[in-house]
Amino acid sequence: MTSDADKALDKAVEVLRLDRQLCFALYSAANRVTRLYRPLLDALGLTYPQYLAMLVLWEHSPRTVGEMGQALDLESSTLTPLLKRLEGAGLIARSRDPDDERRVIISLTDAGDAMRDQALDVAEQFFCKLDTPLPELVDLRERLKRLAV
Amino acid sequence: MTSDADKALDKAVEVLRLDRQLCFALYSAANRVTRLYRPLLDALGLTYPQYLAMLVLWEHSPRTVGEMGQALDLESSTLTPLLKRLEGAGLIARSRDPDDERRVIISLTDAGDAMRDQALDVAEQFFCKLDTPLPELVDLRERLKRLAV
DNA sequence: AACGATTTAATCGCGCACGATATAACTTCA
């Protein structure tokens, strides 16, 4: 027969295993998607987080750094250097808001706006690579949005 | 009436929006979970990737660096420095395999093994924080495992 | 007007994550 201590240990093993499986599944899927995008984005000279930032701007530009931080759920400590690199690449412009000099306004340059067409190809190639039915992706998206909000 | 060009643009907007939503949902959920773990893991002096590495070892130790890389889907360029930090913290030991000097064997120290009990608390607190029914989590895990394999 | 509180970005340090490359150990096979 098994002792209470053994049962407690089994429980511990089980909880830790589930934790590992769930956390790792998320962690690893995010890494895999980044790796999947890399060869596609190399053609645009963008990293994956930079691509996400551009997607935000292609939906609506200009925006302040703070608004982009809200949209991407990132701190200025992450965003500021990333945006400076996009500026260096000539895709965006950074300027202080005259109405409130604390704010920095991010706007697409012509080059940044023009990249939108190539980005469309990237997105389509990505969906091909994923090879997953659209409803499954939409379902996954909704479940992820609900997680740990 | 709308022109063909307008329709193509609408399609582009839609594809990019879906891409943004799906990719961002995954990216952002992974970031959120890491942030959720941080205060819990601070008590153990572990980062989130270090915690994942310890979970792997608590399931089965010793393992080689390569085996851990397979389990965590990480390159040696990521794993080696991480493992050196765990070694510095006294939680694991690194030693060359006498049968094949190319391999490095990672084994838990007594301190590393002992941390397992505290880790159990962390995992349980995490599930409390998540506040999500277990079946939903299991379902999410399965969907993530299927994604971009 | 003035001074403390708040808001907005930026800066810094640390630890990933990975591609490219290096190095050493093992294997193969001529």
Next chain:
DNA sequence: TGAAGTTATATCGTGCGCGATTAAATCGTT
């Protein structure tokens, strides 16, 4: 046996992601 090829880990440079801190602008209250 020994040279060529393969495998296992390590090193390096770049770009995140974030907590802690800083600096400057704005706001609120008196």
